[in-house]
Amino acid sequence: MSTNPTKISGAADMPLGLTRMNFISDQEVRWCPGCGDYSILFQVQTVMPKLNIPREKIVFVSGIGCSSRFPYYMNTYGFHGIHGRAPTIASGIKIANPELSVWLVTGDGDGLSIGGNHIVHAMRRNLDMNILLFNNRIYGLTKGQYSPTSEYGKKTKSSPYGTVEHPINPISLAIASEATFIARSVDIDTKHLSATIERAAYHKGMSFVEIFQNCNIFNDGAFKEFTEKEVRSDRILPLEHGKPMIFGKEKNKGIRLNGLKPEVVTLGENGISTSDLLVHNEEDLDPTLAYMLSQLPFPEFPVPIGVFRRVTKPCYEDSVLEQIDGAVAKKGRGDLEKLMNSGDTWVVEEF
Amino acid sequence: MSATDTLENTKTNVQEVESVTIRFAGDSGDGMQLTGTQFTNTAAVIGNDISTFPDYPAEIRAPAGSLPGVSGFQLNFSSVDIRTPGDAPNVLIAMNPAALKVNLPDLEEGGLLIVNTNEFIKANFDKAGYTSNPLEDGSLAGYRVVAIPITDMTMNALAQVPMTKRNKERCKNFFALGVVFCLYDRPLEPTIEWINDKFEKKHPEVAEANRLVLKAGFDYADTAEIFSTHYKVRKAHLPPGKYRKITGNEATALGFVTAAQLAGRPLFYGTYPITPASDILHELSLLKSFGVKTFQAEDEIAAIGAAIGASFAGHIGLTGTSGPGVALKSEAIGLAVMTELPVVIVDVQRGGPSTGLPTKTEQADLLQAMYGRNSECPVAVLAPSTPGDCFHMAIEAVRLAIKFMTPVFFLSDGYIANGAEPWKVPPMNELPDLSFQFVTDPEGFFPYKRDPETLSRPWAIPGTPGLTHRIGGLEKQHITGNVNYDPANHDFMVRLRAEKIANIANFIPEAEVFGAPEGDLLVIGWGGTYGAITTAVETLQHQGQRISSCHLQYLNPLPRNLGDIMANFKRVAVAELNLGQLCMVLRAKYLVDVISINKVAGQPFKVKELVNRFQGLL
Ligand code: SF4
Numbered sequence: 001m002s003t004n005p006t007k008i009s010g011a012a013d014m015p016l017g018l019t020r021m022n023f024i025s026d027q028e029v030r031w032c033p034g035c036g037d038y039s040i041l042f043q044v045q046t047v048m049p050k051l052n053i054p055r056e057k058i059v060f061v062s063g064i065g066c067s068s069r070f071p072y073y074m075n076t077y078g079f080h081g082i083h084g085r086a087p088t089i090a091s092g093i094k095i096a097n098p099e100l101s102v103w104l105v106t107g108d109g110d111g112l113s114i115g116g117n118h119i120v121h122a123m124r125r126n127l128d129m130n131i132l133l134f135n136n137r138i139y140g141l142t143k144g145q146y147s148p149t150s151e152y153g154k155k156t157k158s159s160p161y162g163t164v165e166h167p168i169n170p171i172s173l174a175i176a177s178e179a180t181f182i183a184r185s186v187d188i189d190t191k192h193l194s195a196t197i198e199r200a201a202y203h204k205g206m207s208f209v210e211i212f213q214n215c216n217i218f219n220d221g222a223f224k225e226f227t228e229k230e231v232r233s234d235r236i237l238p239l240e241h242g243k244p245m246i247f248g249k250e251k252n253k254g255i256r257l258n259g260l261k262p263e264v265v266t267l268g269e270n271g272i273s274t275s276d277l278l279v280h281n282e283e284d285l286d287p288t289l290a291y292m293l294s295q296l297p298f299p300e301f302p303v304p305i306g307v308f309r310r311v312t313k314p315c316y317e318d319s320v321l322e323q324i325d326g327a328v329a330k331k332g333r334g335d336l337e338k339l340m341n342s343g344d345t346w347v348v349e350e351f
Numbered sequence: 352m353s354a355t356d357t358l359e360n361t362k363t364n365v366q367e368v369e370s371v372t373i374r375f376a377g378d379s380g381d382g383m384q385l386t387g388t389q390f391t392n393t394a395a396v397i398g399n400d401i402s403t404f405p406d407y408p409a410e411i412r413a414p415a416g417s418l419p420g421v422s423g424f425q426l427n428f429s430s431v432d433i434r435t436p437g438d439a440p441n442v443l444i445a446m447n448p449a450a451l452k453v454n455l456p457d458l459e460e461g462g463l464l465i466v467n468t469n470e471f472i473k474a475n476f477d478k479a480g481y482t483s484n485p486l487e488d489g490s491l492a493g494y495r496v497v498a499i500p501i502t503d504m505t506m507n508a509l510a511q512v513p514m515t516k517r518n519k520e521r522c523k524n525f526f527a528l529g530v531v532f533c534l535y536d537r538p539l540e541p542t543i544e545w546i547n548d549k550f551e552k553k554h555p556e557v558a559e560a561n562r563l564v565l566k567a568g569f570d571y572a573d574t575a576e577i578f579s580t581h582y583k584v585r586k587a588h589l590p591p592g593k594y595r596k597i598t599g600n601e602a603t604a605l606g607f608v609t610a611a612q613l614a615g616r617p618l619f620y621g622t623y624p625i626t627p628a629s630d631i632l633h634e635l636s637l638l639k640s641f642g643v644k645t646f647q648a649e650d651e652i653a654a655i656g657a658a659i660g661a662s663f664a665g666h667i668g669l670t671g672t673s674g675p676g677v678a679l680k681s682e683a684i685g686l687a688v689m690t691e692l693p694v695v696i697v698d699v700q701r702g703g704p705s706t707g708l709p710t711k712t713e714q715a716d717l718l719q720a721m722y723g724r725n726s727e728c729p730v731a732v733l734a735p736s737t738p739g740d741c742f743h744m745a746i747e748a749v750r751l752a753i754k755f756m757t758p759v760f761f762l763s764d765g766y767i768a769n770g771a772e773p774w775k776v777p778p779m780n781e782l783p784d785l786s787f788q789f790v791t792d793p794e795g796f797f798p799y800k801r802d803p804e805t806l807s808r809p810w811a812i813p814g815t816p817g818l819t820h821r822i823g824g825l826e827k828q829h830i831t832g833n834v835n836y837d838p839a840n841h842d843f844m845v846r847l848r849a850e851k852i853a854n855i856a857n858f859i860p861e862a863e864v865f866g867a868p869e870g871d872l873l874v875i876g877w878g879g880t881y882g883a884i885t886t887a888v889e890t891l892q893h894q895g896q897r898i899s900s901c902h903l904q905y906l907n908p909l910p911r912n913l914g915d916i917m918a919n920f921k922r923v924a925v926a927e928l929n930l931g932q933l934c935m936v937l938r939a940k941y942l943v944d945v946i947s948i949n950k951v952a953g954q955p956f957k958v959k960e961l962v963n964r965f966q967g968l969l
Contacts, residue, residue, distance in 0.1 A: 025821070027821075027833070027834075054816065055819055056813065056814055056815055056816045056817070056818070056819055057813070057814055059664075059813045060821075061660070064824075071821050071823070072821050072823075072834065074821075075819060076819055077813040077819050077820065077821070078819075078820070078821030078822070078823075079660070079663060079690075079821070079822055079823060080821065080822070080823025080824065080825065081656070081686065081823065081824065082656075082682055082683060082685075082686050082824050085652060085653070085656045085683065087653075087656075088648065088652065088653040088654075088655075088656025088657050088660065089656050089657070089659055089660035089663070090660060091646070091653075091656075091657050091660060092619065092621065092646070092656065092657035092658060092659060092660025092661035092662070092663070092664065092666075092668070093660040093661065093663055093664045093813065094660075095619070095644055095646060095657070095660075095661060096617070096619055096644070096660070096661040096664035096665060096666040097664045097665065097812075097813065097814060099814065100664065100813050100814060117649055117650060117653075118649065118652075118653055118656075120649075121648075121649035121653065320644055323639050324639045324640070324642055324644075326639075327639035327640040328639075328640050330640075331640045332640065333640060333641075334608075334612075334638060334640040334641030334642070336608075336609060336612050336641075336779070337779050339605065339608070339638070339641070340605065340609070340776050340777070340779075341593065341595070341776055342595075343595045343596065343597075344392050344395065344396050344541065344595060344596060345593055345594060345595040345776070346395065346396050346397075346398060346593075346594050346595075347591075347592070347593050347594070348398065348586075348587075348589045348590070348591050348592060348593075348594060349591055350591045
């Protein structure tokens with residue numbers, strides 16, 4: 001796995017010797033038993049010590065929804081905000097103190113419906129922070145209404161006749177919004193999940209990770225068609241940088257470009273070999289292929305997981321500091337007395 | 352114009368007057384705001400007291416020559432202490448028929464009217480709704496009309512300058528300015544310096560053209576002797592000290608950056624462009640060398656969300672907007688109340704509801720600031736009373752926000768935000784000390800443990816070892832800050848948050864009475880109506896009436912002595928630019944039969960109308 005050479009925000013130089021236990025808060029976890037959130041929490045708490053960031057330099061920020069209870073369970077600083085607005089609060093925190101490692105936990109309703117505007121703008125500004133979007137394709141906390149990622153026609157408590165809305169694709173949105181690290185993982189694929197979270201943490205810039213998360217109460221099995229053990233390898237395409245796109249139990253299926261269209265091919269059939277396959281390049285500055293991958297229709301195609309895109313751009317908070325430092329270098333540190341006395345001034349003498 | 356004495360001059364009469372009100376009016380593309388500002392700057396620099404009232408349309412460029420496109424700039428300059436831009440202009444400069452039509456009703460009887468005759472043509476009469484030429488039909492008989500072909504003379508002055516006709520024409524406001532400078536015997540240097548600063552480097556030809564036209568206007572008025580009398584307004588007897596001209600928005604920006612410096616923390620300004628508050632963003636975005644971080648957010652909600660986040664992380668969190676923006680920020684203000692983080696919300700009030708009158712003034716957001724959120728959600732509310740006062744109240748807002756860990760509203764309005772006055776620059780050693788320490792000691796730390804005196808919780812910022820904690824919008828358990836749904840705890844916390852804000856009354860100055868401490872009528876005001884109310888009350892006091900006023904800068908909590916002050920008057924009235932919002936609050940709180948004097952026309956009070964209305968209560 002290639003890691004980003006940049007020093008991660010807030011990381012200490014000397015090993016801190018932290019363990020997962022250090023990141024468990026004293027608050028009782030209140031998700032429904034069996035909820036996919038537990039697995040994600042476990043993986044995040046597993047990754048944290050590896051980053052070697054002192055706990056006090058980590059902030060978890062969330063909005064409203066089941067997933068947004070997350071900060072209470074992390075023994076770090078935390079801010080449980082208001083519905084959809086976590087990106088705004090997190091942005092303020094990061095701009096105020098770029099040394100902090102800022103994590104934003106949101107869901108499909110919180111992040112893509114009520115907070116859709118904020119998540120788009122936070123991503124395009126490329127702040128160095130991490131968004132974990134738990135996508136369960138349903139509203140859990142309000143008990144079972146359809147969400148912006150629910151499939152067309154889905155029957156839910158608020159759509160007894162089936163929804164008439166088309167779902168939003170979080171990865172496509174992140175690409176369009178110019179996030180610089182875009183990945184997808186699955187709650188139950190613990191190894192992949194923790195590796196993805198770790199890579200997100202090491203990326204300097206906005207990391208967006210969509211995590212398929214099972215809501216066993218209101219949308220059980222939403223992802224089982226491709227996440228169940230028996231079908232997983234045939235229906236999931238693990239993206240690996242620099243590697244041809246191969247999947248299948250027998251590792252004999254691949255993705256090839258036919259003109260501008262992707263197609264599934266079988267290795268060894270019709271003389272097709274790995275050299276015919278698309279090679280994944282997460283660092284491609286052109287987002288076309290990443291977007292194409294995000295739009296592959298299921299079940300004709302497998303569901304890609306892994307890192308879709310990883311590029312480098314200046315981070316908002318660094319540019320802000322650069323401008324400040326530049327102004328100070330040019331004009332000197334702001335002199336309040338001078339500022340107050342600027343403009344056209346005149347003196348009124350004693351009469 | 353109140354004449355004090357007449358001097359003989361070789362050429363023309365020079366009459367000395369105490370104060371003059373001038374209004375420049377033209378198309379919004381005619382540069383009237385600039386012209387007015389230049390006249391104001393000159394008046395200020397040579398020592399007059401000044402007060403200005405820019406009044407411009409919401410449209411950037413309404414159709415040329417149309418009534419909605421008329422932009423005006425009124426200024427009052429004086430040798431005595433003045434508090435308002437004047438009721439009725441003594442002089443009106445009308446650059447076209449539409450400007451005449453809109454502004455003539457305000458011109459004083461017998462006032463001086465300077466018009467640009469080149470624009471008095473059929474097409475423009477139609478646009479302004481004139482059926483005949485007002486310069487010829489006798490309708491202006493009651494005024495002293497000075498008709499000048501300003502456009503032609505501008506073109507003549509620039510005959511030798513290689514410039515497009517259109518660009519030459521755009522200099523005509525400087526001709527008008529030159530004429531008025533001559534009338535009041537003002538130096539051209541300050542304006543020439545401004546032109547040089549602004550244009551010389553990048554557009555030397557524009558600088559040259561403007562200088563030529565300005566001088567041409569002055570010389571024309573001088574040599575053609577178009578005015579039989581020139582006027583002289585002496586320096587004002589302002590308290591000694593160093594002064595600068597300042598608008599409310601400039602003073603607001605300056606006040607907040609000063610407050611942040613006094614507190615020793617960087618200022619974070621999260622905002623979304625909105626009239627009439629955007630100038631605060633423009634000012635603050637220049638102040639990078641002071642460590643100011645401006646964040647132009649994607650919307651009003653993001654603006655305050657980011658300010659709250661920055662405050663959590665230890666910056667001075669500030670957001671600025673106007674009424675419609677406050678509506679969007681309401682939920683986030685509630686979050687700041689629940690998480691007890693300091694954040695200041697600047698509301699430069701404008702006419703509403705909804706989009707309303709974006710460029711016009713109003714004071715109708717008071718109840719929104721006080722109560723416009725779900726549930727019991729108390730915040731502190733302050734209101735500056737003059738452009739210069741914005742500076743001091745900004746510092747106060749930050750002081751209270753930090754000390755009490757609370758959102759604080761700063762209710763400015765379009766009138767003082769855009770209006771200007773001479774501002775006495777305070778010496779550094781007279782500024783308050785806002786320094787404070789973040790909590791760092793883990794010993795006995797709880798995020799919702801209270802300071803017994805202020806009832807505020809500790810400000811512990813991320814990055815501090817040993818103090819990791821979680822906050823949020825769910826109800827907090829007293830002291831621990833853990834999420835808690837216990838009925839008794841909720842009842843306790845609601846009352847505690849209310850008490851914390853009420854207790855601020857013990858940390859703010861008492862209200863002061865202007866005039867005798869007892870009498871027949873007490874007029875209470877707040878915010879930008881200070882100048883008009885005080886002047887009206889003073890006028891009646893000089894007539895021997897038993898009237899006083901009390902102008903409030905602190906609206907929540909109210910000054911602790913306000914009840915006692917009211918008790919000493921036979922009648923109490925509140926004058927405000929809404930339908931009686933403060934009046935309602937005072938009636939509810941004090942059970943006093945307060946009378947409401949109100950107006951919601953998008954315009955400030957005139958002194959005369961207040962005098963009349965106060966008189967009716969005496
Ligand atoms: S409702 Fe669904 S998402 Fe929410 S906690 Fe329960 S299982 Fe998890």
